[in-house]
Amino acid sequence: MSHFIDRRLNPKGKSLGNRQRFLKRARHQIKDAVNKSLRERSVKDLEKSGNITIPSKSTSEPRFRIDPASGKRGHVHPGNKDFAQGDRIKKPPSGKGKGGKDAADSGEGEDSFAFTLTRDEFLDIFFEDLELPNLVKTSLKEIKNYRMRRAGMTTVGSPTSLNIIRTMRNAHGRRLALGRPSTKEMNELKERLFALERIFQPNxxxxxxxxxxxxxxxxxxxxxRWAPYIDPLDVRYNAFQPEPVETTAAVMFCLMDVSGSMGEREKDLAKRFYMLLYLFLQRRYEKIDVVFIRHTHHAEEVDEETFFYSRQSGGTIVSTAIEEMQRIQAERYAADQWNIYVAQASDGYTQSGDAQRCVQLLTDELLPFIQYYAYIEILDEREMDVFSDPDAGAELWRAYRSINHSHFAQTRIARPQDIYPVFRELFAKNRKEAAA
Amino acid sequence: MSATAKFDTLLYTDSDWNFEKLQRSLDACEDIALNDLGLNIYRNQIEIITSEQMLDAYSSHGMPLMYKHWSFGKHFARDKMMYDKGYSGLAYEIVINSDPCIAYLMEENSMTMQTLVIAHACFGHNHFFKNNYLFRQWTDAESILTYLDFAKKYIAKCEDEFGHAEVEEILDAAHALMDQGVYRYNRPPKLSDSEQLEKIHARAEHERVTFNDIWRTLPLQEETKSEEEQRQTEVRNIKLPEENLLYFIEKASPYLMPWQRELVRIVRNMSQYFYPQKQTKVMNEGCATFTHHYILNELHRRGQISDGSIMEFMHSHSSVVFQPEFDDPRYSGINPYALGFAMMEDVVRICTDPKDEDRDWFPGVAGCGDWRNVLKDAWANFRDESFITQFLSPTVMRHFHMFALADDATKSYYNVDAIHDERGFRQIRDSLSKMYDLGAIEPNIQVVGADLAGDRTLSVQHTVYNGRKLDKKTKEDVVKHLDRLWGYKVKLEEVDA
Structure with missing residues (x-):
């Protein structure tokens, strides 16, 4: 009357739908929490999953409750040691129940709800509503992407795409039409034959x-033999046809100043910014090229590892980086086929006169054909107040102020907590409309 | 006695489990449960699951099927984090009041733990579900799974049709009133679920046959004349005051569309289904713990499990029934397993080996010897509150060193009303039994009027006992939800009894 069922192989993630509903509901709070947690994470841990604590108000499930601090009631507890009838016990402060559960004990306040976000969820929330602006140039020239599209049935194909239902249906129809004797009929006849053969002296x-x-x-x-159970004629395969997909080719140039004037703190800020940018691109755009260029008084293209983790120093000539970028672009990324993006981070100090050269390079040569140029100035924390006026700033900043082009943006970062808002500002989805 | 245990009588010899061993254990437990204890059970359906599936089950009230709602996702997120960090372990089992009785066993359990869990869930809880009057009268074990299946599909369909946000709004509001969505005093209309279900099936069939895409959304949005008339009759039949807020809203709300009424009904039915469990924590767990304790010891006595297993069993059993004292940091109220088990063990003692005191307290059963029937009668006919009033013995009170406090919010101290001595036993017993009386611990909130002909104001009243008022913050939030379901003005008054 009892039986066992092994459910271990049943599909997992039964509560995934519930989780998505929960994340959706607490979206704003989670976003804030994710943003906050970014400040506390190191460059390396940026993309890991992690604990998130959100205020529980947004996801509270209220019920009618009796206020514990009202009226009269009695309770019974175990473990009496020396109380006698009629004793008075002073109530603990803050009105908490005697010896009852102390909410603060469990490591989180009464008003917050802590849980773990997976890496994917974390990044999704992180980069929600962000996109590369002005992504327009599409080209069919370099088609690498095909999408497979269903295209009915075919008589040839690989065994993996065999359509069993169709095949069996055809076979069944053909067998009916050709009157193939069934095994059952034959067995009945054979039975009768054996019965007859068993008769000792047949008449x-x-x-x-x-x-x-x-x-x-x-x-x-x-x-x-003539009408087999399954004939090659019956066999049908699901057909798929490759369909070219328009690709938008994009390249992001990351230009970072690693000169001596950039202190450890400034470099860390810049790296965090690029790390965020890199994660964003990887996550949102399947096929995108990223070129890392770092510069001191001369610029060089480096790989991701070197870009984020190596330490090198020297003087500063910003224009070298722009020239290097230009060279690589001319060599590999034809402007009529590629969407070109540039993000530049610097403390804004460069050799005198070089800033003018940068502006000239940008306005005359780059901006006409690139999609977006974002300049991020890394400030000293103390300078933030001094430079609250957008017109005041380091040499490069002041020089860039003269550029007036819808594809150009400049902004400043002084503290880790500035990075995310600035990032959002630069890549907000509706940026285009706002600018227009 | 174990020295006489022959090796070949053992059900299993190592701690790994497999289905063959499980079957042997189940058969052995069943023999003791049915032939020795004389339990009366539903068929068992035992499912082996992984820890992740256990977490899944946790988040949806342990039900194998459940509609989708964010609050379940929230509970899952919390439970998973607590589990991953090692703050809390998982239950060894979950058991569902259905016919067949479904029990989940975790794959991580050792063979002894599986045996314990089988004895605990498949016989202890199972017997309690099948025999206790609350479960028999108020829940419908045969149809709950069918109903859940219907509820899940129905809600999913509504989400498709009207959007997640719309459905969520109604479910949120109904969840907030869940505690007020049960019949406490009147028995709920029997089989309303399956009857309704048949109606819905018939309706779905009709829809299917007369399928016309243009009309597809209509049946859910508008009720037919006859449906409306029937509902209005039901509204007229409601005699105020009505304790079941969700029922009243479902029938009388001037604002809800038919599909929204159906959602409210689903939540109400869930609430009703879980209501007996809330009232029988001590008894239900006590019954299961007593049963597993008896069965495992009997298996050991018969030489079917080894000394090592019985030690392993004792270890987990004693942590299950561990009762921290009031000044212990681990204390969070009285452990229902501990209290239930101690009381039931004591019933056995009173029946077989009573003291003079027990003869005074329990003249009917002291020394009668037939503890099996006394317990079965208790399991069948009592809930926590009445069970404590009837069976809490001085021995148990002494054993727990119980003391009763009077808590008056206006005073800065607790008064020790009674301790575990001759003068205090009766008061402790009364006081403890009140702590398990849902009628006393949950606010008494009823619909007292609805001006359906006039401005449609809904009047709800909280009857205040002993000056115990509603918590202001949650009160406001819940009234907002109530507003949403009613659609017109809602008035909540607190009135002294």
């Missing part, structure tokens, strides 16, 4: 019967 009628059955069986056998 003529039985012998005749036997002969006719044998003949019938032979005929059936012949028909069966």
């Amino acid at each position: 003529d009628q039985q012998i005749a019967q036997k002969k006719s059955i044998i003949a019938e069986l032979d005929e059936m056998e012949r028909r069966r």
Whole structure:
């Protein structure tokens, strides 16, 4: 009357739908929490999953409750040691129940709800509503992407795409049409034949019967060979056709100043910004090229590892980086086929006169054909107040102020907590409309 | 006694489990449960699951099927984090009041733990579900799974049709009133679920046959004349005051569309289904714990499990029934397993080996010897509150060193009303039994009027006992939800009894 069922192989994630509903509901709070947690994470841990604590108000489930601090009631507790009837026990402060559960004990305040976000959820929330602006140039020239599209049935194909239902249906129809004798019919005949053969001395009628059955069986056998159970004619495969997909080719140039004037703190800020940018691109755009260029008084293209983790120093000539970028772009990324993006981070100090050269390079040569140029100035924390006026700033900043182009943006970062808002500002989805 | 245990009588010899061993254990437990204890159970359906599936089950009230709602996702997120960090372990089992009785066993359990869990869930809880009057009268074990299946599909369909936000709004509001969505005093209309279900099936079939895409959304949005008339009759039949707020809203709300009424009904039915469990925590767990304790010891006595297993069993059993004292940091109220088990063990003692005191307190059963029937009678006919009033013995009170406090919000101290001595036993017993009386611990909130002909104001009243008022903050939030379901003005008054 009892039985066991092994459910271990059942599909997992039954509560995934519930989780998505929960994340959706607490979206704003989670976003804030994710943003906050970004400040506390190191460059390396940026993209890991992690604990999130959100205010529980947004996800509270209120019920009618009796206020514990009202009226009269009695309770019974175990473990009396020296109380006697009529004793008075002073209530603990803050009105908490005697010896009851102390909410603060469990490591989180009463008003917050802590849980873990996976890496994917974390990044999704992180980069929600962000996109590369002005992504327009599409080209079919370099088609690498095909999408497979269903295209009915075919008679040739690989065994993996065999359509069993169609195949069996065809086979069944053909067998009916050709009158293929079934195994059941044959077995019945054979039974009858065996029964007859078991008769010790058969009479003529039985012998005749036997002969006719044998003949019938032979005929059936012949028909069966002639009309097989499954014929190559029956077989159908699901057909797929490749369909070219328009690709938008994009390249992001990351230009970072690693000169001596950039302190450890400034470099860390810049790296965090690029790390965020890199994660964003990886996550949102499947096929995108990222070129890392770092510069001191001369610029060089480096790989991701070197860009984020190596330490090198020297003087500063910003224009070298722009020239290097220009060179690589001319060599590899034709402007009519690629969407070109540039993000530049610097403390804004460069050799005197170089800033003018940068502006000239940008306005005359780059901005006409690139999609977006974002300049991020890394400030000293103390300078933030001094430079609250957008017109005041380091040399490069002041020089860039003269650029007036819808594809150009400049902004400043002084503290880790500035990074995310600035990032959002630069890549907000509706930026285009706002600018227009 | 174990020395006489022959090796070949053992059900299993190592701690790994497999289905063959499980079957042997189940058969052995069943023999003791049915033939020795004389339990009366539903068929068992035992499902082996992983820890992740256990977490899944946790988040949806342990039900194998559940509609989708963010609050379940929230509970899952919390439970998973607590589990991953090692703050809390998982239950060894979950058991569902259905026919067949579904019990979940975790794959991580050792063979002894599986045996314990089988004895606990498949016989202890199972017997309690099948026999206790609350479960028999107020829940419908045969149809709950069918109903859940219907509820899940229905809600999913509503989400498709009207959007997640719309459905969520109604469910949120109904969840907030869940505690007020049960019949406490009147028995709920029997089988309303399955009857309704048949109606819905018939309606769905009709829809299917007369399928016309243009009309597809209409049946849910508008009720037919006859449906409306029937509902209005039901509204007229409601005699105020009405304790079941969700029922009243479902029938009388001037604002809800038919599908929204159906959602309210689903939540109400869930609430009703879980209501007996809330009232029988001590008894239900006590019954299951007593049963597993008896069965495992009997298996050991019969030489079917080894000394090692019985030690392993004792270890987990004693942590299950561990009762921290009031000044212990681990204390969070009285452990229902501990209290239930201690009381039931004591019933056995009173029946077989009573003291003079027990003869005074329990003249009917002291020394009668037939503890099996006394317990079965208790399991069948009592809930926590009445069970404590009837069976809490001085021995148990002494054993727990119980003391009763009077808590008056206006005073800065608790008064020790009674301790575990001759003068105090009766008061402790009364006081403790009140702590398990849902009628006393949950606010008494009823619909007292609805001006359906006039401005449609809904009047709700909280009857205040002993000056115990509603918590202001949650009160406001819940009234907002109530507003949403009613659609017109809602008035909540607190009135002294």
